[in-house]
Amino acid sequence: MIKLIRRWWNYLTAKLNGTFNEMADPAVQLEQALREAQDQQRRLKEQAANVIASQKQAELRLNKRMADLEKLNGNARQALVMAADAERKGDAAKATQLTSAAETIATQLIQAEKDVGDLKAMVLQTTQASDQAKAAVQQNSRALQQKLSERAKLLSQLEQAKMQEQMNKAMATLNEAVGEDVPTLSEVRDKIDARYAKAKAVAELNESTVDASIREIEAATANASAQDRLSELRAELGLEDTTGAASLERGSAPQTPGSGAAPPPGSAQA
DSSP: OHHHHHHHHHHHHHHHOOOOHHHHHHHHHHHHHHHHHHHOOOOOHHHHHHHHHHHHHHHHHHHHHHHHHHHHHHHHHHHHHHHHHHHHHTTTHHHHHHHHHHHHHHHHHHHHHHHHHHHHHHHHHHHHHHHHHHHHHHHHHHHHHHHHHHHHHHHHHHHHHHHHHHHHHHHHHHHSSSTTTSSOHHHHHHHHHHOOOOOOOOHHHHHHHHHHHHHHOOOHHHHHHHHHHHHHHHHHHOOOOOOOHHHTTTOOOOOTTSSSSOTOOOOOOO
């Protein structure tokens, strides 16, 4: 039962995530991602600052302890010198007192040397951690700059995608029918093209028939005029008229010698 409930829970979670991703605005999601990256950069800087501060504090403590060590070393030397001087002067009590003080200073000196060693190791570790933190901040800063540049590119692509979607929707609307009794734009275009093609065809047929008749009439008229002109030229030149057939077709009989027609100029008398 528990396994079944877990499976249903995972299914509902996946379905809700899918629905959310479909309905979510990409621009808002992009801003959320960049805000998260900026918050991560801020947290990383704070952590790096704490690491660097620890390294600085360790260096300050080391410097202070090394100064104490140098001072204790000097005091121990001075106490030994004074104890030796008091012993030479025969002041045994003072020599014993100075020797005891030198021993106490030596104990402090040993502890200071140990502290200096520990602080040196700490400074080395904190320095390495500080360098790593600085490198991490620089690397994350470069990644953030890259994300900011990519954000501008993605926003531009998003605007182009929205514009293309609007154009696709507009083009789809042009090809859709407004109602049941209203044809589409493509159907109207096809109908107009068909009527235009038919009208052009009829016009070409009419033009070709009229033009053929006119050209035939013009050709016959030109031929008749040419034949008449040639007949006149032959008559003037006294050449034999070979256009009798053409004259018969026009309803005039060809002239023969002795028919009473005047002989052509320059011809001999019979």
